[in-house]
Amino acid sequence: MANVSFAWDSSLELGIPEIDEQHKKLFEIGERLNFLIENHTASDNQIELVKIMVELKEFAGYHFYTEEKLMDECKYQKRAEHKKQHKELIDNLFSNKNVQKNENSKMALIAMRSMILDIIWTHVSVADKEFGRAYRRYIKLFKHMEDKRKEARKSLDEKFGTIIKEFDMTLFYLYKDQTIRGHSVVTTRESRSGYSKLNTLEKNTFMHDVTRAIEAIAKTFTPDDIQLIYATDVDNQVAVHLIPKFKDTDAYGKVWCNSTDFEILPEEKYEALALEISRNM
Numbered sequence: 001m002a003n004v005s006f007a008w009d010s011s012l013e014l015g016i017p018e019i020d021e022q023h024k025k026l027f028e029i030g031e032r033l034n035f036l037i038e039n040h041t042a043s044d045n046q047i048e049l050v051k052i053m054v055e056l057k058e059f060a061g062y063h064f065y066t067e068e069k070l071m072d073e074c075k076y077q078k079r080a081e082h083k084k085q086h087k088e089l090i091d092n093l094f095s096n097k098n099v100q101k102n103e104n105s106k107m108a109l110i111a112m113r114s115m116i117l118d119i120i121w122t123h124v125s126v127a128d129k130e131f132g133r134a135y136r137r138y139i140k141l142f143k144h145m146e147d148k149r150k151e152a153r154k155s156l157d158e159k160f161g162t163i164i165k166e167f168d169m170t171l172f173y174l175y176k177d178q179t180i181r182g183h184s185v186v187t188t189r190e191s192r193s194g195y196s197k198l199n200t201l202e203k204n205t206f207m208h209d210v211t212r213a214i215e216a217i218a219k220t221f222t223p224d225d226i227q228l229i230y231a232t233d234v235d236n237q238v239a240v241h242l243i244p245k246f247k248d249t250d251a252y253g254k255v256w257c258n259s260t261d262f263e264i265l266p267e268e269k270y271e272a273l274a275l276e277i278s279r280n281m
Helices: 019-036 041-073 079-095 107-162 200-221 267-278
Strands: 161-166 170-175 184-188 225-231 238-245
Touching: 019 041, 019 107, 019 225, 041 079, 041 107, 079 107, 107 161, 107 170, 107 184, 161 200, 161 267, 170 200, 170 225, 184 200, 200 225, 200 238
Parallel strands: none
Antiparallel strands: 161 170, 170 184, 184 238, 225 238
């Protein structure tokens, strides 16, 4: 295997930056082996051989772990087969038979170089490339969905106020209009055409979340009553306004009506009040 090149080949890129950088590290190890083989000194090479072997084992450990974590994340269909290949490569590195049987340190270096070439051309260029294509498809879809979720969440934050608690199906907000202290909202995470359109499980889950929110408001403010107002807005967002009522105020006995004419509090006041409510959940 004279004149073997370990110059990085861009055709091996997976399009996953973290993995591509790790693969380049494997090529760097190969280049160091080339240098040692071409400038052979038995005593020095034996020391370097041990160093590179340790480094290669460490590399394989964290590199394969990183790949397998990404495979699990995207539920890669061939991950069982791919993980099996990783195990075989690790076993080969740790048994190190091809290296151990060569007493001549130069031959041991050449044997190790062959192991790296085997990883590159039978694993990276085939199995990893296939995984890379699958992961890129997943990221493209996931990023699109994640961007849509972030956009929707930002819209809800702007509409309702400061988050108190995130439930599985709903979000519990401290309403931005605090004319009545403790006024809160429970809303569905996703748009719905109305409460009546929710299935039985969704209705039960929604009302369970509303109940938990009511209990937290009752503990925090000890109102004489809590008014519930159900609404579905123009964005098809099902929401329940939870409005504490106190007998010693003018608002007691009156039905709350939404208004755009209210004082915006400093952000830290909203956050402090939201935290106080969340501690009572």
